[in-house]
Structure formats: C-alpha cells, structure tokens
Amino acid sequence: MEQLKKKPWQANARAKISTTNASQALQAIIDNADSEAINLCFFIDALDECTTSPTQDQSDLSRLLQNWASKPSVKICLASRDEPALTNRFSIHGRMLELHDLTRSESLVVRHIREELETSGDIDEASRILDLLPSEFREMLDYVVATITQRAKRRHAYLTFVMVKALQGSRKMPLSLLAFSFLDDYLKNPAFALQRDFPFPDTTQARHDVMAKRVRDAKNQLYGWCRGLVELRPGAREEGIDFTHRSV
Incomplete structure (x- = not known):
C-alpha cells in the first residue's frame, strides 16, 4: 500500500463526472470534514x-x-468585483480587502511612468502617459462595458x-x-x-x-449600471463617486 501511494495515479480511461455528481461529492466532503x-x-x-441557472x-x-464557511474546518477566500448580491452578504463580516488600493503602487501605470522618468526624465511626457489608457487595460475595459447588456443600464452608465x-473638470468636486x-x-x-411630492418628508x-x-439603493445601482468602472471614495462630508482608474 505504501508503494502504491508513492506512485503517480493514472486513470485508464477518461472519467466523465457530471456537474450534479461533482457538486454532491464536494458537499459530502464538506459535510464530513x-x-x-x-x-x-x-x-x-x-x-x-x-454563471447562474434559471x-x-x-x-x-x-x-x-x-x-x-460556517463550519470550523472550512475557510474560504473569495475574489470578486463589487456585485451587490455578493458584497451585501459578505461585507457584514468586515473581512474585506480592496486589492486595487493595496497594489496601487505596483500598477502598470506607475511602472510606465517610472520607466519614462528613468529613461528621459521628461515630466510632461510622464503626465501624458498618466492620462493615457494602458493597452493592457483595453481588453479588460471592453469586456466590462460589454457586460452592461441592457440598453437602459448602459445609458445610465x-x-x-x-x-x-x-x-x-468644472468644479473640481466629486459626484455625491x-x-x-x-x-x-x-x-x-x-x-x-x-413637484409637491418631492421625496423628502417634513420630519x-x-x-x-x-x-x-x-443612498443604500444608489450603491447597488452604481455597480449595476457601471460595473465597477467607478467607485466610492471618502470625502470631507460624504462619499463621492470617482473613476476606479483615471484612464477610464
């Protein structure tokens, strides 16, 4: 038995496992962990x-x-854009990292600017690069915009x-x-x-x-319409809306 454990295992034929069987097997493993x-x-x-089913x-x-995750022996690390159905449920635990903030100093834009400054020392050219959309982001942005499928949502975005x-540009202020x-x-x-029924009561x-x-509803709408291309940032009085990346 010990020798068998050390040998690489190979199946004689390709095994076909349905999604249902795989799901049931995984659930059984978790239940018995x-x-x-x-x-x-x-x-x-x-x-x-x-992808979700009907x-x-x-x-x-x-x-x-x-x-x-409620089971002591199971830990889960998730990565996702700010989809309301996900963030509303998982953010209550308070254990979230905004990776774009943590890795901002290592972004592609910073890398391009450093290269320009090191090779030519041209501040104006470095500023121009900062305002350009890096080619590495173009495919990603095209994909994100394409996910705004409904015409009405795209118009709102x-x-x-x-x-x-x-x-x-005009007031140098964020959109609240x-x-x-x-x-x-x-x-x-x-x-x-x-109108008289303007939605603010007297009391x-x-x-x-x-x-x-x-405000709560607007946060969900913001992601549903803009798909993470804009984000909320803290301000002096209230949160403001800004582009996730200035090249957007």
Whole structure:
C-alpha cells in the first residue's frame, strides 16, 4: 500500500463526472470534514462571473458559500468585483480587502511612468502617459462595458461617467452618492424637484430615513449600471463617486 501511494495515479480511461455528481461529492466532503478531521481551504476567483441557472442566482451562491464557511474546518477566500448580491452578504463580516488600493503602487501605470522618468526624465511626457489608457487595460475595459447588456443600464452608465467627468473638470468636486441617486428621477421627469411630492418628508427623522435608503439603493445601482468602472471614495462630508482608474 505504501508503494502504491508513492506512485503517480493514472486513470485508464477518461472519467466523465457530471456537474450534479461533482457538486454532491464536494458537499459530502464538506459535510464530513469535521468528523474526519479534515481542514479545507478554498480559493475562488472571479466569483461575480459565475454563471447562474434559471432557478439559482448569486444570492443562492452566497448562501451556499456562507453555509460552507460556517463550519470550523472550512475557510474560504473569495475574489470578486463589487456585485451587490455578493458584497451585501459578505461585507457584514468586515473581512474585506480592496486589492486595487493595496497594489496601487505596483500598477502598470506607475511602472510606465517610472520607466519614462528613468529613461528621459521628461515630466510632461510622464503626465501624458498618466492620462493615457494602458493597452493592457483595453481588453479588460471592453469586456466590462460589454457586460452592461441592457440598453437602459448602459445609458445610465454613460450619463454617470459624463457627470463624474464634468464635475471634476468644472468644479473640481466629486459626484455625491445622494446626488447620483436622483439620476433616475431626473430621466423620468426633469422637473421632479419642483413637484409637491418631492421625496423628502417634513420630519427630520423621516427625512433621514428616506435619505439613508436612497443612498443604500444608489450603491447597488452604481455597480449595476457601471460595473465597477467607478467607485466610492471618502470625502470631507460624504462619499463621492470617482473613476476606479483615471484612464477610464
């Protein structure tokens, strides 16, 4: 037996395992991990790109992974864009890393700027590079924009990009999340703010509750429309919307 363990294992024929059988086998391993004294660690990349079935969505996937992670012998490390169905469920644990912030100093843009400064010392050329879209990002951005499939969402996304850029250029200020939350209202009725039923109650507490709900909903809309091409950044008074990368 010991000699067999040391020899590489090879199957005589290709085994066909259905998704259902593989799922059941994996679930059985996880269910018995504690009793078998087995420690499991799963690393899952691009969770937001996981295809769903007509009867299951990302919320179902989130619940499944949380069920796995509830077992003492199972640890899971997930990587994903800010899909609301995922972040709303996993962010409550407070154990999240924004990798683009942690690796910002090693980004491709910084690398290009360093190379330019080291070879020519031209500050103006380095600034020009900073404003260009690195070719390595072009495919990625094309893919992200292509995922905005619905025409209405794509329109909202482009309008958001225009507002962010316009405010940066004219007023040097970010687009607030609260202001962004009224985009849909404006598209439905440009004079909505003049209506009597403008959505802010008279009492202070009720007004606060309505504003808080608008901001929560706006965060989900922001990702659903813009697919991570813009992000929220802390400001002096409130969070503001900015491009994830200045070359966007």
